[in-house]
Amino acid sequence: MDEVRWLSPxxxxxxxxxxxxxxxxxxxxxxxxxxxxxxxHFEYIVLAQxxxxxxxTMPLTVLAARTSATLPRLSHVIRRLEDRGLVVRSTSEFDRRVTLATLTDAGWERVVESAPTHVxxxxxxxxxxxxxxxxRSLGAITDAMLAALDPDDRKGLRRVCDEKAPHPPSP
Known part of the structure; x- marks a missing residue:
């Protein structure tokens, strides 16, 4: 067995x-x-995604990966958002096994109004x-940590970071 490399003070x-x-x-x-x-905050992230x-619209499996949620947790949150009229759930017309979440107009309005609070x-x-x-240092630190935590870019951060900086959605 390898010797443990204990942390220094x-x-x-x-x-x-x-x-x-x-x-x-x-x-x-x-x-x-x-x-x-x-x-x-998690509901906001779901709506923002x-x-x-x-x-x-996004398949729940993709949305779960992007939000680092399990499907059961995400499904529960989607149900709560549906109950408030912010999201609707449907089945993909291309693959009946795929469940989709779609942001409603009320959901869009909630994201737009809450984005400034989040920022x-x-x-x-x-x-x-x-x-x-x-x-800049924090950016480099988080890049190094994410290389270990999300090597396959499940969160889609490389896609987001390659585009221009995130900003509030435009109508």
């Missing part, structure tokens, strides 16, 4: 801070969206707290 300190950030960030992004738009898809949270919590050099 500096490595451990950095790792623990990253763990805490990973734990605190979702709730920090949830709070303003829930308060102002009755959406969780659909808003960027062709015809605002303000991202700026307040992350972007505006960093210098330009720190932001």
């Amino acid at each position: 500096e490595e451990l300190h950095t790792w623990v801070k990253l763990e805490v950030i990973a734990e605190l960030l979702p709730a920090a992004l949830d709070q303003p969206l829930q308060r102002e738009h009755n959406l969780t 659909l808003s960027e898809a062709t015809d605002r 303000a949270s991202v700026r307040d919590i992350v972007i505006d707290r960093l210098t330009a050099d720190q932001l």
Whole structure:
């Protein structure tokens, strides 16, 4: 058996801070969206992904990969969004085994109205707290980590990053 490469005190300190950030960030992004738009951060991400898809429609399997969700979790969230009239579910006309999620006009309006809240949270919590050099470093750090965590680009980040920077959807 290989010998364990224990973390140095500096490595451990950095790792623990990253763990805490990973734990605190979702709730920090949830709070303003829930308060102002009755959406969780995950619901917002689902709606945003659909808003960027062709015809605002995506197979649930693709949407699950893009949002790092299991199909059962995504199905539950889609049902909640359907109940609020933000999404409709249908069967693909090309393959009856494929379930599609489509953003409704009300869903589109919710994404457009909640995008500024989401961006303000991202700026307040992350972007505006960093210098330009720190932001570039964070980009390089996240690239290195994503190479290990998402080598097949299931999240579609290489596609998004190769295009121009994300921005609120236009009508």
